[in-house]
Amino acid sequence: MGQTCYYPNGKEAASLQPCNATSPIANCCKDSDICLKNGLCFSPGLNSVVRRGCTDQTWNSTSCANVCLTTEFHSIDIVLTPCGEYGSFCCGQDKDARACCDSNSTEQVGTGEPNTSSPPPAASTPSGTNTIPTTTATACPDNGSLHANSNAWKPAPIAVTAVLGSALLAGMVFFWWKNREWETNTRMWQERVRDSDDRRRVGEDDIKALQNEIKTLQARPPSPPME
Template sequence: MVSSRSLLTVFATFIAVAASQKCYAVDGTALDSTYTPCNPSAKHSSCCASTDVCMSNGLCMGTTNESIGMIFSRGCTDSKGKDASCQQICPGVSDDSNGLKPVKAWQLQTCDSGEYCCRGADDTKSCCDNAKAPKVTTTFSATLQLQTPTATNPVAEVVATAVSTGTPFEATTTPTAHACAKEKRETAIVGGTIAGVFSMLIAGLSATVYWMYKREKRQRKLKEHYEEQFSQTNAYRKALASSAGSCRGSVLLDELKLKSSASE
C-alpha cells in the first residue's frame, strides 16, 4: 500500500511541475491562471482555458455559452511556440484577418465549402468570405482529453471526430463506455419496437382469420338451413300434388259409376 509520504511527494511534484509550466498565448504574451497546460507532466504542452476541453491535436473545444462546440488554438507553454506540442494551425500569421491587431488566440470557423478559416477568438465576423483570412483544408481527427482531478490517474481520452456542418465548428463525441450502453439501449428500443409491431400484425392477422372462419361457418349453416327448408318445401309440394291427383282420380271414377247406373 502506498504510504502517505509517497502520496504527498507525488502531489508536491505535480504541483511544482504545473506551477513551472506557464501558458503563453499565440502571440507569446503570458496568460493568466485561467489557462492551464493540457499535459502538465510533459516538458511543453498546448494550453486551453479552464472551461475548455483539451484535444489531442493541441486544440481546445469550448464548452460554455456561445463558444460551446467551437474549436480554438489558445497557445502553449513554449513562449515562442516552436515546440512540437504547440499547435501551428495558422502558421505565419500574427494579425487577425482584418489586419488590425495581433491575435492572442485563434478560433477555427467551418465554412460551407468544407474548409476551415482562422479568425481571432474574439472576432464576431465570419472569415469564410474574407480573402485575407487563413484557410485550413486539413481534416481534423482527435481525441478529447478529459483531465482527471488527481495526479495519479492518467488522462482519460474520448474519441471525437470533427464534422464540417457550418458555424460554429462542431465535434461529435462518442465515449466508448457510454456509446456501448447507448447502442445497447437503442438496439433494445429498436428490437422492442419491431417485436411490438410484429405482435400487432400477428394479432391483427389472427383476428382476421378468426372473423373469416366464423363468417364462413355462419354462412355454411345458413346455406344448410335454407337447403333443408327448400327440400322440405319441394317434398311438401310433391306430396300435395300427388294427393291432389289421387283425389281427382277418385272423383272421376265416382262420376263414371253414377253415369253407368243412370243409363241402366
C-alpha cells in the same frame, strides 16, 4: 516559477495552465479541462473541444495545436464546432463555422486521446503522467476548418458517449414505436380476417340449412288431391 501559456499571436494566456508542467513545451488548458494529446482541450462545462494555449510563444512546436490560427482566432480560446462527418470540426460557433462545415473544406490534425490528468492548479505540485503529443498538427486553413480521418483526432470520450447515447436512445424509441405500430396493424388485420371468416361461416351454415330443408320437402310424398 511555473511556465507561461500563450495564444498563437504570442499574447500571454494568464487563465491557462500547462498540461505537463515538467515538459519544456506543453499545450495549455483550463483547470477544469481534460487535456488531449493533440494539443487541444475538452471542456466538460461547454461539452466541446477547445483550442486554447501553448507554452511555446512562437507556436512552432508540434506540442501546440496548430489549428484555428487565423487573425480572428489567434488571440482567444476558440471552440470547435462539430460538422456532419465524424471527427470533422470547424473553428468557432457562428454562421461562418456552419458555412465552413457546409463547404467541406477540411484539414487533418493528430490523435486526440485524453491525457491521464487535467492541468495542475496554478500553485500546486505537478502530478499525473500527461503525455506529450507525438503527431504533427497541421495549420488550420483560412476558412478555419479541420478534419480527422480514421488515424486522426477523435472527440473526447465524454462527448462521444453523450452523442452515441442520445442516438441509441432515439433509435430505441423509434424502433419501439414502429414495432408497436406493426403489432397494432397486425392485430387489426387479424381481427378483420377473423370477422370475415365468421361471416362466411354463418352464410355457409344458412345455405346448408336451406338446402336440407328443400331436400326434406322434396322427400315428402305428395298430398292427396282435395275432393
